[in-house]
Amino acid sequence: MATSADDVREEVRRRYAESAQAVADGGAGCGSGGCCDDSQATAFGSAKFGEALYDTEQRGELPDAAVLASLGCGNPVAVADLNEGETVLDLGSGGGIDVILSAKRVGPTGTAFGLDMTDEMLVLARRNAAEAAVTNVHFLKGVIEQIPLPADSVDAVISNCVINLSVDKPAVLMEIARVLKPGGRVGVSDVVAEDRLTPEERAERGSYVGCVAGALSKGEYIAGLEAAGFQDVSVTFTHEVADGMHGAIVKAVKTSGPPRAGLPVVEPAEQAGCC
Numbered sequence: 277m278a279t280s281a282d283d284v285r286e287e288v289r290r291r292y293a294e295s296a297q298a299v300a301d302g303g304a305g306c307g308s309g310g311c312c313d314d315s316q317a318t319a320f321g322s323a324k325f326g327e328a329l330y331d332t333e334q335r336g337e338l339p340d341a342a343v344l345a346s347l348g349c350g351n352p353v354a355v356a357d358l359n360e361g362e363t364v365l366d367l368g369s370g371g372g373i374d375v376i377l378s379a380k381r382v383g384p385t386g387t388a389f390g391l392d393m394t395d396e397m398l399v400l401a402r403r404n405a406a407e408a409a410v411t412n413v414h415f416l417k418g419v420i421e422q423i424p425l426p427a428d429s430v431d432a433v434i435s436n437c438v439i440n441l442s443v444d445k446p447a448v449l450m451e452i453a454r455v456l457k458p459g460g461r462v463g464v465s466d467v468v469a470e471d472r473l474t475p476e477e478r479a480e481r482g483s484y485v486g487c488v489a490g491a492l493s494k495g496e497y498i499a500g501l502e503a504a505g506f507q508d509v510s511v512t513f514t515h516e517v518a519d520g521m522h523g524a525i526v527k528a529v530k531t532s533g534p535p536r537a538g539l540p541v542v543e544p545a546e547q548a549g550c551c
């Protein structure tokens with residue numbers, strides 16, 4: 277079992293590299309239509325992420341491999357309200373599905389960035405973008421805890437089932453605030469726990485790589501975003517993925533002032549149940 281933060285991140289990278297390679301080889305990635313779980317049922321059943329997160333029109337805009345590689349738990353492009361000419365950043369872009377859809381929304385005068393730490397996912401995403409014939413996309417290698425973009429450079433940050441996988445969520449939220457322009461917005465899909473669940477109880481419901489054990493609670497998400505300098509923060513549960521754990525839409529707007537001090541540190545469920 278992975279114990280240190282570095283071990284956990286490496287386990288996440290390895291698992292999603294395998295999934296990307298499986299799709300590149302003509303298979304179906306994790307094969308579950310959602311985050312890569314380890315297919316081990318828990319006492320609370322197996323996490324269900326839900327299929328059909330994208331409507332028929334959106335699927336029609338995408339190469340088959342991009343749809344097959346989709347491992348999210350929502351549809352952030354549908355909630356981000358993107359406009360022509362904007363710059364959008366997708367954290368943990370995987371096979372590129374949300375970057376390709378975003379690139380079409382912001383048009384040739386806009387730019388869509390995808391950021392991922394897994395080489396195999398970046399290869400797959402670039403191939404899918406080429407097949408979709410979108411040219412206003414850039415896939416960057418890096419970690420979401422240290423975003424390789426300048427401050428105040430992005431209009432909207434999206435993400436699909438990735439922030440729960442981070443071993444340093446306060447750093448991710450601070451980095452989102454740094455790269456967004458004042459007034460810029462966040463619209464992400466993620467797995468979020470009800471406030472009644474302790475980190476240990478979240479870990480009982482699914483693995484870390486499976487996007488369950490590392491999930492923040494609703495209260496932790498709201499507090500973290502407010503401490504990082506966001507306003508109009510909302511976390512809306514959309515569908516239950518396990519007992520007390522939900523697919524959720526998280527939205528917030530960057531204030532123009534500096535972030536408040538005292539960001540709560542949220543540890544990843546002691547890595548219990550990981551991998």
Ligand SMILES: C[S@@+](CC[C@H](N)C(=O)[O-])C[C@H]1O[C@@H](n2cnc3c(N)ncnc32)[C@H](O)[C@@H]1O
Pocket residue numbers: 288289292293310311312345346347348349367368369370371372373374391392393394397418419420421435436437438441442443487
């Ligand atoms: C559950 S998949 C979601 C992929 C994509 N957003 C989608 O909806 O299909 C998680 C992705 O996030 C990437 N990832 C996980 N943790 C990361 C981190 N700390 N920094 C950068 N990428 C990360 C993985 O490599 C993987 O591609």
